[in-house]
Amino acid sequence: MTLTYLDAAALRDAIDERTAVAVLEEALRTDVDPEHDSPRLFSDAPAGQFLLMPTAGKRYSGVKLATIAPDNPAAGKPKIQGVYTLFDSGTLSPLILMDGAELTLTRTPATTALAVKHLLAADPRRRGDAARRAGAVVVFGAGPQAWRHILAVHAVAPIDSVAIVGRTPEKADALVRRCMELGLDARPGSAADVAGADVVLCVSSASEPLFDANLVQPHAVVAAVGSHGLDAREIDPELARRADVVVEGRASAMRESGDLIPARSVEEWQEHGLTNLAELVHGELARRADRPALFTGVGMSWEDLAVATAVYEGQLP
Structure with missing residues (x-):
């Protein structure tokens, strides 16, 4: 054969x-x-x-x-x-x-973009074109996944501006140039840019939170998909407790998501409730006006x- x-x-x-x-x-x-x-x-x-x-x-x-x-x-x-x-x-x-x-480099950004698209549309504060646009985006990470996430999100929820936060200035600058070649308003950024972000994409290999949860505005969408395992996290546990949370699957998140387990125990999350991607796509999430949204993924077969x-x-x- x-x-x-x-x-x-x-x-x-x-x-x-x-x-x-x-x-x-x-x-x-x-x-x-x-x-x-x-x-x-x-x-x-x-x-x-x-x-x-x-x-x-x-x-x-x-x-x-x-x-x-x-x-x-x-x-x-x-x-x-x-x-x-x-x-x-x-x-x-x-x-x-x-x-x-x-x-993996294709389906991971596509999954994130799908979640971002539907979380934007589920926001009762957004009307018309605003419900379909990512707006001001902050990206943590400057590697291949960061670039492909920008492409995927921009394809389904157009980006107005993007700030790149990378550990290596040279890589961040290179990604900024690629974004500018795509026609985006792009620049190097810092964690402080989260305060003005509509969408935050965390696609780093960080094992500790990348920014202060208090910087995230109630209308914002945060996607944390870069670090995997119960001992690694990209977000402050306070954000997970504060946000409307969507996961790929509840079972996979409880097995592997370090972004969630430090915030609450498995039993507490089961009692509190989590929305999975299928439920989000079917319109079963009602976002609360005073809370940001968080999507966290571990990658599924x-x-x-x-x-x-x-x-x-x-x-x-």
Whole structure:
């Protein structure tokens, strides 16, 4: 058996940001329940960890096998690498292989953009065009995920201005230039810019909060998706307690979200209640006018499957 392999460049050409968001949205509107998704499986590897992400669907199923090597960037190599295999659910025959890191780099920003789009629309203070625009955006992070998040959010909720907050000034300046080439009003920023932000995107590898929760205005939307694990967080626990919170799935968040667990225990969150992405897409979140909104994600297997399916079917004659 010979399988087609889509490398990073081919996968990037196969689906754009707006389409990826639409694919995830349609999956949530139709047959995906995030609470039934398979958990991610971690296993130690010599230079880091193996990450296995399986999920099953009616027509297609898939598995992403990724490696996480924390020391790789210092050696000029990717931190995350891997491969995705799509299967026919009826026969379990493999259908196509794809670059796993690029698939992650596509579906993660698309998931965030989907959440931002619907959280903006759910805000009772926003009317007309304001409900569809991201407005003033602050981005924490200056790597590939930061750039792709800007592209994805701008595709579905146009950005008016963007401030880049990066640990390395050179990387932040380079990302500012890329944003300016996109036609955006862009500049280097600082944590203080959160006070004037409509949307805050946290796509860093930080293990400690990036800004003071008191800076976040009641109308703002914050997305924290960069750090994973119960011992890492990008936001102040006070923000999680104060905000209207949306997660990809409640079960996955309770297993892995360090942005939430320090704020409340699992039992307290279960009592308090969390909205998942499917519920958000179906209009079941009523945002409160005196509170900001927070989306926090850990990455889920159904997202890979939805995007991989769209790519595969787009490759068929």
